[in-house]
Amino acid sequence: MASQSEKNIGVLMAGATVLFLIGVTGTCVLPFFDESINTPTASGKLRNYPANSAEARGRVVYIREGCFWCHSQAVRPVKADSKLGPVSVPGDYYYDSPVLIMTQRTGPDLMWVGSRYSPEWQYQHLENPQKFYQGSIMPKYNYLSEQDKKDLVAYLMSLKPAPTNQAGAAGQSGSQQTLKEIHR
Numbered sequence: 141m142a143s144q145s146e147k148n149i150g151v152l153m154a155g156a157t158v159l160f161l162i163g164v165t166g167t168c169v170l171p172f173f174d175e176s177i178n179t180p181t182a183s184g185k186l187r188n189y190p191a192n193s194a195e196a197r198g199r200v201v202y203i204r205e206g207c208f209w210c211h212s213q214a215v216r217p218v219k220a221d222s223k224l225g226p227v228s229v230p231g232d233y234y235y236d237s238p239v240l241i242m243t244q245r246t247g248p249d250l251m252w253v254g255s256r257y258s259p260e261w262q263y264q265h266l267e268n269p270q271k272f273y274q275g276s277i278m279p280k281y282n283y284l285s286e287q288d289k290k291d292l293v294a295y296l297m298s299l300k301p302a303p304t305n306q307a308g309a310a311g312q313s314g315s316q317q318t319l320k321e322i323h324r
């Protein structure tokens with residue numbers, strides 16, 4: 141049976157408002173005071189591309205072509221991601237606007253893909269992914285202009301951890317074994 145307070149609309153409204161405000165404070169207000177969120181990491185600073193640099197232009201192509209629908213940019217603190225490199229932290233995204241973290245992983249995570257391949261590989265793979273992975277469902281991007289392809293490769297190559305973070309990071313070797321595990 142409902143108690144007296146459950147029938148009282150005033151009490152219900154006040155209770156809902158208090159809970160809502162706690163939610164807003166926790167998710168929208170408190171993060172402003174969290175230093176770790178509001179300070180760019182060394183890797184985050186690498187993503188502060190000068191306007192109209194190849195990397196900045198490549199990032200625009202990445203967004204325009206919808207690469208983010210299939211690729212996330214976030215290494216989670218879980219075993220499955222342990223070969224991908226350092227776990228992503230908020231400061232890594234300080235300059236990433238709009239943030240390309242995303243959630244879909246139809247293809248592998250690209251947070252630190254710049255430390256896995258050479259620029260030549262990236263270029264060839266964009267042109268024809270199936271040349272490297274038979275049956276890959278990644279579209280061929282050979283229709284892009286030469287400039288767009290080069291810019292995109294520059295952007296992909298910039299996605300790597302800052303040297304200071306690299307020492308203890310897994311997945312930096314670029315060995316075939318590591319790649320195979322990522323592609324599982």
Ligand code: HEC
Binds near residue numbers: 207247262279281
């Ligand atoms: C339809 C989904 C899809 C789209 C869209 C897509 N990819 Fe992929 N991508 C994949 C899949 C699946 C793989 C794994 C097989 C392969 O390497 O071809 C992959 C692999 C990759 C790799 C290699 C990653 C690694 O660690 O081996 C890179 C780099 C990459 N994609 C970049 C891009 C870029 C840049 C774009 C946009 C221009 C893009 N992808 C668009 C699905 C996609």
